[in-house]
Amino acid sequence: MxxxxxxxxxxxxxxxxxxxxxxxxxxxxxxxxxxxxxxxxxxxxxxxxxxxxxxxYGKPDFEIESTEVDGVETPIVEQVVWSRPFCDLLHFKRDSLEAQDRNDPKVLMVAPMSGHYATLLRGTVKAMLPGHDVYITDWRDARDVPVTDGSFDLDDYADYVIAMIEHLSRNGERVHVMAVCQPGIPVMVAASIMAMDKNPARPASLTLMGSPIDTAKNPKQPNELAKTKPLSWFENNVVTHVPWPNKGFLRRVYPGFLQLSSFFAMNLDRHVGAHVDHFRNLVRGDGDGAEAHQRFYDEYMAVMDLTAEFYLQTIDRVFQRRLLAQGEYMYRDRLVEPSAMEDIAIMTVEGEKDDITGLGQTEAAHALATGLPESKHMHFVAEGVGHYGVFNGSRWRNIIQPKIQAFIEENRARVTRSRPGRGAKVVPIKEKIPA
Missing domain, CATH: 1.20.5 (Single alpha-helices involved in coiled-coils or other helix-helix interfaces)
Structure with missing residues (x-):
């Protein structure tokens, strides 16, 4: 109802x-x-x-028309290169000779499935485009997916990530994965499973940004809220069915409008103040201030429904039982072993003032990846930066993104098979590409 x-x-x-x-x-x-x-x-x-x-508020557009490559203004063409019922893999093709002549690393940007659309990472994509071949997970609103297309849970999420990584690695170069906020756990699971299977397409690196790997470290309001009530409370009070005439009629979902309500409740004073200022700007005729406000809230108010099984598993596995941090995370009846990652470099990025994912929660990934040499670990804390500042804004562009770019470049690798059935050999890409 x-x-x-x-x-x-x-x-x-x-x-x-x-x-x-x-x-x-x-x-x-x-x-x-x-x-x-x-x-x-x-x-x-x-x-x-x-x-x-x-x-x-409908789904926004990315509106990324061009980028600069080697000083040349380069048009951007959006292409769907892989598709499944709950996600399209979107490629930002840089359409110029200068871009085609470069050998930039492929980056799979895994957007959060936490209520907002992938366009929330518009600024993240823009900053990466000049030096990288960028792809992003464009998750679909669950209310637009017919029930005949089946369910979607955390294991399906990991399956999607693995399939996309394999798709992008067809040319032999291992892809670099960036997980922004929520995807940290399923991306770690996907990479661990690929390492356990000695999958030659396993990613060359993971960059985890503001991700809740271990929510027991410096818990914030969302972490506490998820632990204050039993899982049955969430299922009985915030999970409902998609109404007719939506395509996903009768699908069980966690509605986007409820998620938006919780976002507002966390920072109610800030949002009220912003709207009071917006009203004053409209009265004064301050077009710039009013336009900036409207642009932000056009994105912020655009929300999507999440499947009930994905939402409830996230509450249970990530926030309540902390299964990955405890070494007890099961993926389709297999124990996930992050220690199997021996050549997948990991970089973690945290914001000093993050009020959603507290300091230490993302860094916890390093303690799980015990099979990696010290040279494959990197951690960075951005001073004075909140949750959204980790992947958007001036400090993202000027401080964080250059560090991620250097990390990716340092860990580029190709895969060549030595003998059939004998696994794969990792070859640093700098040995294969002329300077």
């Missing part, structure tokens, strides 16, 4: 939103002699606030 009530509320408000939109246009119309008065500006700003608060 929860989801149905949400849909019915949207339907009921729709006529009021239409009326508000028409009224706003009348108040702002240049032919209206009172358009420039304080009263008209105030009323128009209030109507716009109402419209934005009640409208649906």
């Amino acid at each position: 929860l989801y149905h009530a949400y849909e019915m509320t949207h339907a009921a408000i729709s006529p009021m939103r239409t009326a508000a939109r028409m009224s706003k246009e009348v108040l702002k119309n240049p032919l209206n002699p009172a358009a420039g008065t304080y009263g008209s500006r105030t009323m128009s700003a209030a109507l716009e606030m109402f419209i934005n608060a009640t409208r649906r």
